[in-house]
Amino acid sequence: MELPYAEPYKIKVVEPLQRSTRTEREEWIKQAGYNLFNLRSEQVFIDLLTDSGTGAMSQHQWSEIMLGDESYAGSKSYYKLKEAINTLLGMPFFVPTHQGRAAENVLFSALISENDVVPGNSHFDTTKGHIEFRRATAIDCTIDEAADTTLYHPFKGNIDLNKLEDVFKTYPKEQIPLCIITVTCNTSGGQPVSMQNIREVSGLCKKYKIPVFFDAARFAENAYFIKTREEGYADKSIREIVLEMYSYVDGATMSSKKDAIVNIGGFLACRDKELFDKISMYCILFEGYLTYGGLAGRDLGALAQGLMEGTEFSFLESRIGQVAYLGQKLREYGIPCQEPTGGHAVFVDAKKVLSHLPKEQYQAQTLAVELYLEGGVRGVEIGALLADRDPKTRENRYPDLELLRLAIPRRVYTNNHMDYVAACLANIYKRRAQITTGLKIVREAPIMRHFTVELEKV
Secondary structure, eight states, rough: OOOOOOSSOOOOOOOOOOOOOHHHHHHHHHOOOOOOOOSOOOOEEOOSOOOSSSOOOHHHHHHHHHHHHOOOOSSSHHHHHHHHHHHHHHHSSSEEEESSSHHHHHHHHOOOOOOOOOSSHHHHHHHHHHHHHTEEEEEBBBBBGOTTTTOOOTTTTOOOHHHHHHHHHSGGGOOOOOOOSSOOOOOOOOOOOOOOHHHHHHHHHTTTTTEEEEEOOTTTHHHHHHHHHHHHOOOOOOHHHHHHHHHOOEEEEEEHHHHOSSSSOOOESSSOHHHHHHHHHHHHHHTTOTTTTSSSSHHHHHHHHHHHHHHHHHHHHHHHHHHHHHHHHHTTTTTOSSOOSSSSSSEEEEHHHHTTOGGOOOHHHHHHHHHHHSSSSOOESSHHHHOOBBTTOOOBOOOOOOOOEOOOOOOTOOOHHHHHHHHHHHHHHTTTGGGGOOEEEOOOHHHHHHTOOEEEEE
């Protein structure tokens, strides 16, 4: 008999979860302005809002918490992280930051000016927010296949080389400070980028003398997909693949709250000493001294350990396998999702589930609210709310994809929890025709509105 799969860890500490009634949830979500970010954590049964900073650290990471060196300058914990980044990524220079958006703030302060353009693959919300805050423009060059959720393509995060070269030909080099490759590409459904595409994008950027950077929050998950889907990489280790990935880029920003499995932290890494000197000034200005960068020494140590654990095949197989398990359960219920399942989350196609609602009523946010009402499960909208308004016309932007993201924290939930989530969505899908109205905005911030927006039922 073939032995069934078992997780490569056992549970040492548990956190109780609180159940609630639908009546309670109806009142709570109304008080929250139909914005799931405004809910208190104890009002949520299963929290799939994000996989960022919500993972369960290992005993070795908790050991690093106790070993943390809290020296202001030259902390031993800093040098542990420096060694891990140089060993895994081959990047000799780096600055720690308190999280990924802070790394973007430091890098973009050094590189981006008003009227610049920044091409890439479906820039995530903080990335685009930082670009547009500087009165620059993010240009999406993702392949068209990413917009068809029914189409199987192993690397839907890929950049279309023709679209990218059109940007390089349309704008002067001085107006293009960098190109960003997001690995994996969150906004298009947690979709990976192939090594071939990374190599070709790098070559094109070198031809036009444009620096290329990773948004590397989920680089290890991207390496797993290269190993399991791309020809020529099945026999390579995750760390060998990671090192090759980074060999094609000039630097990277990382929210370490994802693939480094920590609750807080990030960094900005690069190869060029001149750029490092420039970003160092902004790091000190915004984050803190270069050897702590907005983090306690204990966080630096846990991050260094998490980078090593996050690039182990057994961990990635278990983590991505659980995401695939939820995706398969939803497909069995006939629920339309982005194909294939991504690395960190399952993305439900809200346009198809609630096709009878107009796009102006925020289909994905409406579906997210319904999921919370059904079973206390908190997901997040990746659609028109997140797409925000055009900074020039102030008109709503309606992206090709209107998705409900169910982001699964690392080493936190069991497959029984996934079964529960799938059953909740199956119930909603059965009664979808009875959902006759969506939501409208009552109050919104001028940029990155989805975090604090207040809505009401139409």
